[in-house]
Amino acid sequence: MKAREANVELLLGRVVHDAAGRRLGRLEEIRATAHGGELLVSQYLVGRFGVAARLTTVSLLPRVAQLLRLGTRRSGYLIPWTWMDLSDPEHPRCTHPLEDLPGIDDEEPPYRPK
Amino acid sequence: MEEGCRVDLVGEVLDQRLLDFIGRSMGCVDGLVLELRDGEPPRVTHIETGGVTLARRLRGPLGRWLAAAARRWGGTHGEPFRIPWSRVRQIGIDVEVELDADATPAWHWEHRLGRIVARIPGS
Amino acid sequence: MKLSPRQLVEVALGVLTSVGGYLDVGAVATSAQAGAEFGFRHLWVLWLGTLVVVFLVEMAGRFAAVSGHPLRAAMRERLGFNFFVATSTAELVVGVLVLASEIGGIALALQLVTGVSYRWWALPAGLLVWALLWNGTFGVLEKGVALLGLVTLGFVFAAVRLHPPLGEVARGLIPGGGGHDAAHYWFIAVAILGALISPYLFWFYSSGAVEDGWGEDHVSTNRMVAVVGMGFGSVVAAGVLIVAAMVFLPRSIVVDDYAQVALGLTTALEGSRGFYLFAASLGIACLGAALEAALAIAYVFAQGLGWNWGESLRPRRAARFTLTYTAALLVAVVPMTLGVDPLALTVFSMALTAVVLPITIFPFLMLMNDERYLGRHRNGKLSNAVVIGVIALAFVLALVTIPLQLAGG
Numbered sequence: 001m002k003a004r005e006a007n008v009e010l011l012l013g014r015v016v017h018d019a020a021g022r023r024l025g026r027l028e029e030i031r032a033t034a035h036g037g038e039l040l041v042s043q044y045l046v047g048r049f050g051v052a053a054r055l056t057t058v059s060l061l062p063r064v065a066q067l068l069r070l071g072t073r074r075s076g077y078l079i080p081w082t083w084m085d086l087s088d089p090e091h092p093r094c095t096h097p098l099e100d101l102p103g104i105d106d107e108e109p110p111y112r113p114k
Numbered sequence: 115m116e117e118g119c120r121v122d123l124v125g126e127v128l129d130q131r132l133l134d135f136i137g138r139s140m141g142c143v144d145g146l147v148l149e150l151r152d153g154e155p156p157r158v159t160h161i162e163t164g165g166v167t168l169a170r171r172l173r174g175p176l177g178r179w180l181a182a183a184a185r186r187w188g189g190t191h192g193e194p195f196r197i198p199w200s201r202v203r204q205i206g207i208d209v210e211v212e213l214d215a216d217a218t219p220a221w222h223w224e225h226r227l228g229r230i231v232a233r234i235p236g237s
Numbered sequence: 238m239k240l241s242p243r244q245l246v247e248v249a250l251g252v253l254t255s256v257g258g259y260l261d262v263g264a265v266a267t268s269a270q271a272g273a274e275f276g277f278r279h280l281w282v283l284w285l286g287t288l289v290v291v292f293l294v295e296m297a298g299r300f301a302a303v304s305g306h307p308l309r310a311a312m313r314e315r316l317g318f319n320f321f322v323a324t325s326t327a328e329l330v331v332g333v334l335v336l337a338s339e340i341g342g343i344a345l346a347l348q349l350v351t352g353v354s355y356r357w358w359a360l361p362a363g364l365l366v367w368a369l370l371w372n373g374t375f376g377v378l379e380k381g382v383a384l385l386g387l388v389t390l391g392f393v394f395a396a397v398r399l400h401p402p403l404g405e406v407a408r409g410l411i412p413g414g415g416g417h418d419a420a421h422y423w424f425i426a427v428a429i430l431g432a433l434i435s436p437y438l439f440w441f442y443s444s445g446a447v448e449d450g451w452g453e454d455h456v457s458t459n460r461m462v463a464v465v466g467m468g469f470g471s472v473v474a475a476g477v478l479i480v481a482a483m484v485f486l487p488r489s490i491v492v493d494d495y496a497q498v499a500l501g502l503t504t505a506l507e508g509s510r511g512f513y514l515f516a517a518s519l520g521i522a523c524l525g526a527a528l529e530a531a532l533a534i535a536y537v538f539a540q541g542l543g544w545n546w547g548e549s550l551r552p553r554r555a556a557r558f559t560l561t562y563t564a565a566l567l568v569a570v571v572p573m574t575l576g577v578d579p580l581a582l583t584v585f586s587m588a589l590t591a592v593v594l595p596i597t598i599f600p601f602l603m604l605m606n607d608e609r610y611l612g613r614h615r616n617g618k619l620s621n622a623v624v625i626g627v628i629a630l631a632f633v634l635a636l637v638t639i640p641l642q643l644a645g646g
Binding site: 132138139142172225 | 313315368551610
């Protein structure tokens with residue numbers, strides 16, 4: 001039987017709801033960790049304002065504020081892989097209510113020189 | 115890739131340039147395939163590249179037109195071109211893979227057009 | 238700042254390149270119109286536009302040098318494919334129109350010299366541009382056109398020889414208004430800014446930095462090239478304006494074709510020397526700009542879609558890239574061949590450039606702050622403030638351009 005698949009580029013930007021059907025935001029990033037030669041998903045980042053790392057009109061203002069280092073934190077949620085249900089890739093669902101979710105941390109992505 | 119090293123799939127891999135084993139540009143990481151497994155974390159299995167994958171990302175009439183064009187004229191006849199993740203050598207500013215671009219559908223159109231170009235003097 | 242001999246050569250070449258590419262049909266047309274109708278009162282628009290371009294070009298160069306990536310590629314990588322497609326589509330439309338205008342400029346220069354209509358010259362002009370791109374390498378084109386571009390200094394000499402009243406020139410350098418004909422004055426101001434702040438210049442410059450193999454050690458060279466190069470080009474544009482002001486304004490001649498501007502130089506330099514100088518300057522400036530604009534279009538496709546690209550590659554090694562600029566040129570020669578008025582198309586494409594500008598500059602701002610690409614070289618507060626100012630300016634320009642064109646064009 002063919003394993004179920006999902007495409008990262010099609011999951012990007014999809015609205016994610018929590019267990020109670022409340023809207024959490026849009027899927028912005030998928031974090032993975034290398035284990036034993038394989039790349040395994042560890043967390044999903046859902047941004048409250050929209051796809052912050054990518055431009056949508058809704059997300060401009062907080063992103064610009066962050067860029068100017070005015071101190072606005074990105075807002076959103078970190079969903080561990082165990083709590084994400086991707087059985088319907090067009091409607092990703094978190095299996096826990098939003099109260100259980102840790103907030104997004106504000107790290108910059110790692111700098112990779114040329 | 116080192117054990118435990120963290121990779122942001124959207125920010126560091128998706129849409130980055132794809133380089134073959136001797137550093138030639140063979141396209142971009144247009145898609146990433148995750149294998150969903152019960153009780154285990156999803157696993158990155160393939161990189162996808164090419165018009166078929168791009169067409170799927172564009173919603174609307176442009177996407178549909180591109181998909182039809184890729185099916186008719188593309189190098190893979192409508193199937194997305196997949197590169198197994200095991201072929202990825204390094205992720206930096208670009209994604210390097212252990213493949214020869216000449217031997218893949220990535221350069222299908224480059225080769226076809228290259229033959230036409232070669233007939234024009236000065237090329 | 239001490240420069241090694243090698244760096245000195247690079248700065249010199251970079252400067253010359255900027256002259257060739259910065260001064261184009263749009264800058265000549267708008268400066269001439271400004272001088273003919275409002276005397277020296279638009280000189281401040283010239284230096285303001287130049288200041289903006291200096292900042293933006295420096296950033297484009299710094300980005301490419303430090304990250305090794307041209308801006309367009311980074312735009313897709315950082316901001317996603319869908320956004321890239323949306324912005325690129327708008328820019329392609331504008332880009333082809335600008336290319337058509339530049340070809341019109343070359344064709345007009347040939348018309349001035351030979352008397353044969355520009356409509357016949359459009360196709361040969363396109364063919365010339367194509368042949369240079371096809372057979373030349375980036376370095377050869379860069380240096381060749383740059384050296385030829387020195388001929389545009391003729392405008393500066395002409396301006397000096399006319400002994401413009403320095404008091405009035407100085408007053409023109411201070412921002413002011415148009416008095417009785419405000420709508421038309423501001424329309425020309427907007428057109429000048431649209432002509433100077435052309436996105437294709439940044440795409441080209443950042444791609445050129447990658448083609449030339451600039452690295453992090455080029456950051457200070459880049460700064461100097463941006464300032465001196467763009468500044469130099471703006472001095473020439475000011476020369477055009479001053480000549481037009483001295484020759485046309487007193488006679489109340491409205492500039493609506495290039496032959497008149499040529500006549501102006503003829504008067505200024507007393508004889509046919511001026512005429513040929515103008516034709517040569519126009520032709521060469523437009524040739525340089527056409528080369529850059531055609532390449533810029535090819536860069537958008539190639540860099541955004543991950544093709545192998547590079548002007549220095551033999552065409553058979555970069556088939557998709559070279560066929561893209563070939564296709565662009567084929568489309569671009571059509572308007573002139575059909576008899577579209579070159580000056581009108583130029584002004585129209587400058588206005589359209591102004592409208593599309595905010596879409597271009599905003600992602601630019603985001604990329605210039607990206608730590609992953611720029612590390613410690615990312616924008617400081619001053620640079621960010623300038624870009625935000627430019628975005629605000631670009632929005633204003635975009636909003637007022639069309640109404641102004643209708644009211645005062």
